Amino acid sequence: MPVNFLTPTQRQDYGRYASSPSQDDLARFFHLSDNDQALVRIRKGDHNRLGFALQLTTVRFLGTFMEDQGDVPLTVLQTLGRQLAITDPLSCIQEYGESFLERLGLLVDREITERDSRRLADRLRFAKLKQAACLEDLDLHTPRQLDRSLILKLADCQWVAEHLNILITGPTEYTT
Numbered sequence: 001m002p003v004n005f006l007t008p009t010q011r012q013d014y015g016r017y018a019s020s021p022s023q024d025d026l027a028r029f030f031h032l033s034d035n036d037q038a039l040v041r042i043r044k045g046d047h048n049r050l051g052f053a054l055q056l057t058t059v060r061f062l063g064t065f066m067e068d069q070g071d072v073p074l075t076v077l078q079t080l081g082r083q084l085a086i087t088d089p090l091s092c093i094q095e096y097g098e099s100f101l102e103r104l105g106l107l108v109d110r111e112i113t114e115r116d117s118r119r120l121a122d123r124l125r126f127a128k129l130k131q132a133a134c135l136e137d138l139d140l141h142t143p144r145q146l147d148r149s150l151i152l153k154l155a156d157c158q159w160v161a162e163h164l165n166i167l168i169t170g171p172t173e174y175t176t
Contacts, residue, residue: 015064020073029061030079037083046086051096053080069097 006014021029032040032053039056043049051069057080058066066072072093081089135155140148159166 016071017073020075026079030057030076032083047092047095049084050080050086050089050092069093
């Protein structure tokens with residue numbers, strides 16, 4: 001039998017600021033102790049210091065991390081900004097949110113690229129090709145009656161996506 005511990009309003013407000021904290025709450029939950037300040041100081045850039053301090057104090061106040069830094073009341077940002085000597089906490093927290101998403105995107109892109117590279121390296125190793133040839137090594141300047149536009153069209157590999165086969169005939173020469 002399912003049990004609902006939170007009302008619909010509580011569920012909607014969980015993990016976010018339902019309203020601006022009172023002055024007592026700001027003093028109690030958003031004051032940065034000396035230990036807090038030491039943790040915040042090792043972060044590089046005002047936006048990272050403010051973002052870290054905001055996450056730290058929000059966990060104290062809400063009991064969970066925030067998903068969206070855009071929902072933070074201005075009084076919270078101003079309180080933390082004063083303690084960290086940050087003159088424009090609003091733009092700092094926007095930069096923190098953007099830089100986090102940008103870093104996350106770069107990490108994901110890097111992971112995908114590394115996995116693709118490992119997959120390709122494994123396939124080339126298992127193929128046991130006699131020669132390590134690549135399109136970049138093709139000399140299009142030597143007069144050999146090669147159609148440059150055809151070579152470039154083949155290089156974009158659209159023929160693979162269309163499930164077509166190609167057969168290249170003629171004499172070849174491999175020089176080292």
